[in-house]
Amino acid sequence: MKNNKYDPPLIPHLILRIFLEKEERYEFSGDLIETYQHLVDSGPIRRAKLWYWLRVLESLPGFIINKVYGGFMMIKNYMKTALRNFQKHKGFTFINIMGFAVGLTCCLLILIYVCHELSYDQYHENADRIYRIVQDIRTQTSNRVFAPISPMVAPTLKKDFPQVEQAARLFPQGNVLVKWDDKKFYETNLMVADNEIFEVLTIPFIKGNPEHALNRPLTIVISQTTAEKYFGTEDPVGKTLKVNNSDFEVTGMVVDAPDNTHLKYNLIVSMETLSKWDEMSNWHSTMFYTYLKLKSHVDFENFSKQVIHLADKYIGDTLEKWGEEYHYMLQPVSSIHLNSHLRYEMEPSGNPLYITIFSLVGAFILVIACLNFMNLSTARASNRAKEVGLRKVIGAKRNDLINQFLGESLLVVLLSLGLGLLTARLSIPVINRLFGATLSFEDLMNLPVILALIGGGILVGMGAGIYPAFLLSSFKPATTLKGVTIPVSKGFHLRTVLVVLQFTISVVLIIGTIIVYKQFDFMKSQYLGFDKEQKIILPLRGGISIKENYETVKDMFLKHPSVKNVSASSSVPGRGVSNFAIKLVGEEDDKNQSMFHLYFDHDFVPDYKIKILAGRSFKKELSTDVRGAFLINEAAVKAFGWSSPEEALNKRLQTGYGVRVNSIIGVTQNFHYRGLQSEVEPLVMEYMPDAFRYLTLSIDISNMNSTLSFVQSQWKSLFPGNPFESFFLDSDFDSQYEAEEKMGSIFGIFTGLGLFIACLGLLGLASFSAASRTKEIGIRKVLGASVSGIVVMMSKQFAKWILLANLIAWPMAYLAMHRWLQNFAYRTSLNIWIFIGAGILSLLIALLSVGYQSVKAAAVNPVDSLRYE
Amino acid sequence: MKLLSRSEELLLLAIYKLGNNAYGVTIRQQIHKDIGRYWSFGVIYKSLKKMKAKGYVKKTQSEPRSERGGRRRFYYHITEKGISVLKTIYLIHSSAWDGVRILSRGISMKNEK
Numbered sequence: 001m002k003n004n005k006y007d008p009p010l011i012p013h014l015i016l017r018i019f020l021e022k023e024e025r026y027e028f029s030g031d032l033i034e035t036y037q038h039l040v041d042s043g044p045i046r047r048a049k050l051w052y053w054l055r056v057l058e059s060l061p062g063f064i065i066n067k068v069y070g071g072f073m074m075i076k077n078y079m080k081t082a083l084r085n086f087q088k089h090k091g092f093t094f095i096n097i098m099g100f101a102v103g104l105t106c107c108l109l110i111l112i113y114v115c116h117e118l119s120y121d122q123y124h125e126n127a128d129r130i131y132r133i134v135q136d137i138r139t140q141t142s143n144r145v146f147a148p149i150s151p152m153v154a155p156t157l158k159k160d161f162p163q164v165e166q167a168a169r170l171f172p173q174g175n176v177l178v179k180w181d182d183k184k185f186y187e188t189n190l191m192v193a194d195n196e197i198f199e200v201l202t203i204p205f206i207k208g209n210p211e212h213a214l215n216r217p218l219t220i221v222i223s224q225t226t227a228e229k230y231f232g233t234e235d236p237v238g239k240t241l242k243v244n245n246s247d248f249e250v251t252g253m254v255v256d257a258p259d260n261t262h263l264k265y266n267l268i269v270s271m272e273t274l275s276k277w278d279e280m281s282n283w284h285s286t287m288f289y290t291y292l293k294l295k296s297h298v299d300f301e302n303f304s305k306q307v308i309h310l311a312d313k314y315i316g317d318t319l320e321k322w323g324e325e326y327h328y329m330l331q332p333v334s335s336i337h338l339n340s341h342l343r344y345e346m347e348p349s350g351n352p353l354y355i356t357i358f359s360l361v362g363a364f365i366l367v368i369a370c371l372n373f374m375n376l377s378t379a380r381a382s383n384r385a386k387e388v389g390l391r392k393v394i395g396a397k398r399n400d401l402i403n404q405f406l407g408e409s410l411l412v413v414l415l416s417l418g419l420g421l422l423t424a425r426l427s428i429p430v431i432n433r434l435f436g437a438t439l440s441f442e443d444l445m446n447l448p449v450i451l452a453l454i455g456g457g458i459l460v461g462m463g464a465g466i467y468p469a470f471l472l473s474s475f476k477p478a479t480t481l482k483g484v485t486i487p488v489s490k491g492f493h494l495r496t497v498l499v500v501l502q503f504t505i506s507v508v509l510i511i512g513t514i515i516v517y518k519q520f521d522f523m524k525s526q527y528l529g530f531d532k533e534q535k536i537i538l539p540l541r542g543g544i545s546i547k548e549n550y551e552t553v554k555d556m557f558l559k560h561p562s563v564k565n566v567s568a569s570s571s572v573p574g575r576g577v578s579n580f581a582i583k584l585v586g587e588e589d590d591k592n593q594s595m596f597h598l599y600f601d602h603d604f605v606p607d608y609k610i611k612i613l614a615g616r617s618f619k620k621e622l623s624t625d626v627r628g629a630f631l632i633n634e635a636a637v638k639a640f641g642w643s644s645p646e647e648a649l650n651k652r653l654q655t656g657y658g659v660r661v662n663s664i665i666g667v668t669q670n671f672h673y674r675g676l677q678s679e680v681e682p683l684v685m686e687y688m689p690d691a692f693r694y695l696t697l698s699i700d701i702s703n704m705n706s707t708l709s710f711v712q713s714q715w716k717s718l719f720p721g722n723p724f725e726s727f728f729l730d731s732d733f734d735s736q737y738e739a740e741e742k743m744g745s746i747f748g749i750f751t752g753l754g755l756f757i758a759c760l761g762l763l764g765l766a767s768f769s770a771a772s773r774t775k776e777i778g779i780r781k782v783l784g785a786s787v788s789g790i791v792v793m794m795s796k797q798f799a800k801w802i803l804l805a806n807l808i809a810w811p812m813a814y815l816a817m818h819r820w821l822q823n824f825a826y827r828t829s830l831n832i833w834i835f836i837g838a839g840i841l842s843l844l845i846a847l848l849s850v851g852y853q854s855v856k857a858a859a860v861n862p863v864d865s866l867r868y869e
Numbered sequence: 870m871k872l873l874s875r876s877e878e879l880l881l882l883a884i885y886k887l888g889n890n891a892y893g894v895t896i897r898q899q900i901h902k903d904i905g906r907y908w909s910f911g912v913i914y915k916s917l918k919k920m921k922a923k924g925y926v927k928k929t930q931s932e933p934r935s936e937r938g939g940r941r942r943f944y945y946h947i948t949e950k951g952i953s954v955l956k957t958i959y960l961i962h963s964s965a966w967d968g969v970r971i972l973s974r975g976i977s978m979k980n981e982k
Contacts, residue, residue, distance in 0.1 A: 006938075007938075008938070024914065026940055026941075027893060027914070027940075027943045028893070028910055028914065029938070029940065030893070030937040030938070030940035030941065030942065030943075031892070031893030031894050031897075031910060031937075032910070033936070033937050033938040033940070034894050034934075034936050034937045034942075035894050037936050038936075055909065055910055058909040058911070059909045059910050059911030059912075060911070061911075062909075062911040062912065062915060063911060066915075
């Protein structure tokens with residue numbers, strides 16, 4: 001009996017379902033089917049079907065008008081009631097909308113962040129065919145994977161592998177001085193590149209021809225912003241820029257590097273410029289980032305296997321002799337930002353873990369916001385109970401009421417969404433500053449995202465509104481009209497669990513914030529083993545060398561009475577130190593050690609007040625000290641396995657830039673030449689003027705302005721071509737703790753948010769509990785309870801939960817922060833008082849937020865709360 | 870008393886004539902017999918619902934029937950109130966038409982509505 005010929009056509013049947021209530025549909029379809037069957041028996045089935053269709057269609061207009069008109073009237077009424085309710089309970093509505101808006105703001109920001117991180121380097125044309133090739137240098141004991149590789153790889157790829165469509169090399173240069181006319185700037189994002197880079201990566205030209213922009217030596221392509229910086233509105237093409245004293249012809253202007261790429265170019269110089277450099281044919285160099293584009297439909301698996309040993313054909317013998325192996329590997333260009341953490345990445349990589357964590361946090365915040373909204377709405381149900389009763393008496397069906405309350409929560413959610421979008425828009429600049437991020441609100445402004453937002457908003461509104469809607473609509477008119485009854489909740493309910501959970505998280509965050517700041521403070525105030533106060537540093541950039549004349553240069557600055565001392569060095573504490581292999585002369589070379597190196601003159605040690613433990617420091621009078629002696633620090637003594645500093649004296653080392661053999665003449669106490677995140681590592685110091693890159697001026701800060709202007713004028717006469725730059729050693733050193741400071745602010749923000757949301761949850765719970773205990777409180781008051789007694793009674797209940805939350809939070813926070821502190825070689829202590837303090841703080845905030853509710857509940861006249869009994 | 874509308878009047882008359890067999894299908898056929906064209910079901914139900922609310926008709930239901938796909942029939946019966954309202958409308962019609970009887974032959978059906 002599946003396909004009964006008497007069965008009516010399906011579609012009109014379904015149309016009826018949409019437009020008619022069950023009762024009316026029942027009668028109508030009954031009548032229709034009866035006649036239909038009659039028609040089927042008496043004539044062709046097509047006529048019967050046509051008849052059925054016509055009957056349904058001709059009745060439709062009437063149904064539609066009925067439904068829309070009736071619906072419209074009801075919606076008008078619902079809106080009116082909803083708005084009246086909002087007005088009547090302004091505070092509650094405000095909190096409810098705010099709570100949701102804050103939650104949504106977080107989610108939106110997280111959404112923007114996640115979208116941004118995932119979009120890295122996706123914009124290149126055929127991004128799925130673009131790869132970076134990296135090199136794994138393996139010895140028997142170690143393997144090191146480098147992002148930059150030999151300049152020989154790109155030509156070899158093009159020559160030996162037909163699958164490769166194009167390959168190009170990039171060689172970034174930091175710190176070059178670029179001049180045009182009277183405009184001089186230090187540029188950090190300059191790259192030397194093959195012209196083919198424009199074929200591999202998408203770098204659109206605004207002016208100039210991408211086909212041969214970088215074909216000749218001494219040509220340069222610049223970004224739009226850079227062009228404006230030097231040439232204003234003038235056409236940059238054909239102009240001549242001076243880069244570190246060589247003239248480069250500008251052959252093109254390209255669009256600025258977008259935020260979501262790992263290669264942030266500003267100026268691109270032709271690789272041809274370097275063609276005479278012997279490094280260009282060195283297979284063992286690791287300086288050139290190499291990108292390639294595969295032809296379409298290339299078997300990637302197969303290709304990636306082939307390239308592993310691409311160098312063996314050329315240098316296999318040498319490598320074998322050295323006991324090394326070079327393995328080459330391919331990385332899809334869009335995965336570099338998140339998934340590549342190699343040596344010498346072009347910029348610090350993103351962390352995929354953060355994406356997961358942030359997405360989870362976002363989802364969690366959203367769920368919590370929904371649940372809080374649910375709690376608050378349910379708690380307020382008592383206010384609406386009479387309305388529900390009355391509506392039911394008048395004839396509202398349960399469905400109507402559910403629709404009404406769902407609609408109301410939808411309204412609140414949409415308002416919150418609007419507010420959330422607004423706050424997200426406003427807070428993006430702040431976020432960008434804190435995280436050092438480059439998020440933009442415009443990322444959200446495309447159709448799919450907007451549709452998703454609206455759809456998501458509706459879903460969330462439904463989700464959050466469904467429980468209150470069902471609860472409210474279930475009230476029985478007879479009881480609600482008599483008086484308010486909210487079921488008394490006993491035991492450990494879901495909402496209690498949620499509030500405890502929220503406070504647990506908040507307490508963890510509070511403790512985290514305190515500890516991060518404490519560690520930050522600790523690092524700033526710790527004695528570093530040298531004197532960092534009252535020192536101005538002048539970096540010597542843009543090709544300045546004081547190799548020959550450093551004594552005269554120093555004397556020029558010393559002319560001012562406030563400049564007490566000047567020393568020259570290759571680096572200053574807080575700025576990088578270089579690392580070279582080191583060997584003790586006369587011992588077996590099996591340790592394969594390397595150590596950090598610092599180069600300075602004879603004034604450095606007394607100037608920085610670094611203590612000498614054994615031997616002596618460099619002396620001005622002894623010209624043999626220049627390039628002829630080593631100082632080492634305590635850590636190095638330990639690393640060589642000597643028992644005392646004295647034992648190190650006169651030992652001979654072979655190390656350094658240009659590998660020299662010299663004796664150790666002294667041992668210094670350990671001093672922190674890097675931030676306190678890391679242990680003081682072995683350091684070798686040498687007197688080598690070739691490497692001097694910084695001048696340290698110890699000054700008397702009493703008349704700072706005149707000193708500074710003197711220093712500046714001396715600079716101008718000494719190095720007329722270079723802009724004057726200076727910084728204070730102490731603040732520069734502390735800038736190494738920027739990450740920690742940032743983390744502190746992020747923690748602080750999340751703590752504030754967490755607490756706010758948790759308090760909302762608690763408030764919902766408090767109002768719920770107050771509503772369900774109205775009668776109890778009334779009776780207690782009749783029997784003689786005081787207002788304060790009842791407030792205490794209500795608060796005790798919440799205090800219990802907060803304490804529970806604290807007990808859960810403390811070990812969690814302890815473990816998490818203990819682990820975090822392991823990142824630091826020098827760390828602050830985890831004090832029990834931090835935990836207790838956080839506990840008290842959370843308790844205070846919680847009690848404050850429920851205080852009003854408790855007092856209000858306690859102050860109600862028992863006559864009012866017991867009247868209906 | 871509020872006057873019946875013309876469609877209500879025709880429906881009531883049809884139900885009256887059908888006696889105990891007045892439900893959707895038969896009512897529609899009766900209307901066709903009376904005035905020469907079919908009304909849509911929607912119009913019929915709408916008026917019936919109104920008259921039920923006013924108390925002119927009442928509704929009973931049959932056992933589920935197979936020719937209706939297992940649904941019940943809803944029978945409409947005219948009430949005392951319905952009969953008296955029909956009587957009133959008849960009287961009103963007759964007195965209203967009283968003076969124009971001579972001209973009636975010249976008036977076409979179209980102008981009736």
